[in-house]
Amino acid sequence: MFQKLPPLNAIKAFESAARLNSFKAAANELHVTPTAISHQVKQLEESLNVRLFERKTRAVILTSEGEQLAAAANQSLQNLMLTVNQLKSAPRTLTISMTNSFASMWLVPNLASFQQEYPDIDIQIRAEESLIDIEYDRRVDMVIRYGELAHLGKNDSLSYIPLRQDSIGFFATSNYWQTQLDKASDAVWFCTRWKNAHLPNLGLEKEIERVSGTGIPNIRYFNDENLTAQAALSGQGIAVISELAAENAVQQSWLSKGTNTMATTITGLYYYLVIPRRQLANPAAICFKDWLCKKLATGSDQPAIKNLIS
The missing domain is CATH 1.10.10.10 (Winged helix-like DNA-binding domain superfamily/Winged helix DNA-binding domain)
Structure with a gap:
């Protein structure tokens, strides 16, 4: 031109x-x-x-x-x-899209450490369940998503960075565990039905059946993992949620993971970061990417897919 x-x-x-x-x-x-x-x-x-x-x-x-x-x-x-x-002269601002549950249960509780390390970068969170087209929507600088690695890397104009494979466990308050210690068959279970219909079924119901020892466990559903966790936090039952999402509640002793058979861990999908090409040289984007990878402690067995940002 x-x-x-x-x-x-x-x-x-x-x-x-x-x-x-x-x-x-x-x-x-x-x-x-x-x-x-x-x-x-x-x-x-x-x-x-x-x-x-x-x-x-x-x-x-x-x-x-x-x-x-x-x-x-x-x-x-x-x-x-x-x-x-x-x-x-403008402040360095990053607008990041993610699910409500990841925003409220993990990023917000951990954001203070990022702000201490990078006080001049302003993080704006867009908590939403809809999948935006980050390649063309310039209101958003990057997104954190949840899904299968096989679906990544299909768009050459985007950089896909696996952050951590999810593990799903059983979490409840200490009082609830005490009352249900010998009565797993009577427990109330809370699960999440994802709004993204393309996510695979992880077989949570079958695992609950096995652990509870009953053919028809009492399972109740929410469409937001944050609500699933809140039901457990209020002492109503056992939340079947991401260990990453439960991390802050466990650190604060609000929830704890079950023991024995209730200590079951179910392998979940991946959290991953998506960055459009226009942000690959943005110093603020690089800082956030590096902090996020370090904070989530990506293991050596996590494949690095199209990590174009450096």
Whole structure:
């Protein structure tokens, strides 16, 4: 689109000389020699096939063509400088889309450590269940998703970074475990029905049947893992949720994982980060990616898929 435009250095040299009416003054302003200014202007004239200056003994005077180009060059460079200054002074902000449960149960409780490490980066969270088209939706800089690794890497304009394989366990309050210690068949179980219909069935119900020892366990469903966890936190039953999502509640001693047969862990899918190509060189995006990978302690057995950001 802009291949036929003259080099920016030539435009800068010409604009400075035109504004100051002097090659020498332009050289001082741009910290180059007058000869360099003269050479840049001459190249510009040759590429345009017009004379831009009338050379006098102690001054240069713009031709009518030079006046036209000088006005356009000055306005363009002013606009460019204004935008650059705005970008330099603006806070570094990242808008990240993720599910409600990941946002409320993991990222928000851990966000303080990121802010301590990178106080000048502002993280804006978009908690939503819908899958946005991050390649074209420029309101979002990156997304954290949950799914199968086999589905990743199908779009070359996106970078897919596996963060951690999920493990699903049984969690309840200490009081609930005490009351149900010998009565697993009477327990109330809470599970999540994902809104994303493309996610595979992990066989949670069969595992609950096996553990509870009854053919028809009392299972209740929510469509948000955060609600599933809240039901357990209120002492109503056992939440079958991600160990990553339960991490903060366990650290605070609000929930604990069961013991013996109730200590069952079910292998889940992967949490992964998706970054569009336009963000790959963004220093703030790189900082967040590095922090997230470190915080989630990606193991050596986790395959690195299209990790294009460095």
